[in-house]
Amino acid sequence: MIRQVMVIARKEIVDHSREMRSVGASAMHLLMGPLLILVISFSPAMSPGPKSAAVWAGMMSIFVLVAAFVGGMNIAMDVMAGERERQSLLPLLMNPVSRLTVIVGKWLAISLFSVLGVAVTLVAFVFVCQLRRLPMPLFHQPALLCWAALGMIPLAFLAAALQLAISTACRTAKEAHTYLSVLIFIPMGVAMFLLFLPDKLGPWAAFVPVAGQQAIAEIGMTTGHWPLAQALTLALATAWLTSVAVIVAGKMLERDSIVYGR
Secondary structure, three states: OHHHHHHHHHHHHHHHHOOHHHHHHHHHHHHHHHHHHHHHOOOHHHOOOHHHHHHHHHHHHHHHHHHHHHOOHHHHHHHHHHHHHHOOHHHHHOOOOOHHHHHHHHHHHHHHHHHHHHHHHHHHHHHHHHHHOOOOHHHHOHHHHHHHHHHHHHHHHHHHHHHHHHHHHOOOHHHHHHHHHHHOHHHHHHHHHHHHOOOOOOHHHHHOOOHHHHHHHHHHHHHOOOOHHHHHHHHHHHHHHHHHHHHHHHHHHOOHHHHOOO
16 A cells, blocks of 8 residues: 555656646745745844844744645645546546545645645745844754754645645635635634734643644744644644544545546
């Protein structure tokens, strides 16, 4: 099964890596956050200093969370809804592999693009912080930055699983694009809520996916310390939700109405 999963994942990665328009559009969306931070850093009201560290951390954490969902969005809407629309999904399912194997392979491909989206955003923030000397310890310590990237990987896997499940339920790529675009507002809305109303949620929010990643991202950016125990607990909760989303997508693919788009 593992070999079959990797073959499917490799095929999707190679095929979508050649789609330069899709890759270019994703890159533009991912770099939009760092470019916005760079432009705002020239404002006298947001001059680099300790007092503005919390504001910078809140804004950057939002863009990092969104990057996990933006990185794999284009491939997610094409690997299921797009293939069904092109009538290329059924020939794939006629091969002697289980439906869950197909789902896991496609999920791994989406996850790779989601992880790359997070990595591109973090690297771009490093250049912005170095260029403008922003008081963000996270982006001045390579070791801590690596820990932050690893801490965000579970969220990228969860984003890929949710996007795949939505794409599986949609009949056309256009329909999938609509719902996946709405999905991006979930991490954005949660992060902005925690940024402006941090006292409205209890301590339990730190262990809820999306909200928890936003909380530890802000801690890492402002203090230079990464709460490892909290990150590991949050990773387990995120992995559980990810497995549920992947299994749900696999169950949906077993239905004829999903395969034939009826």
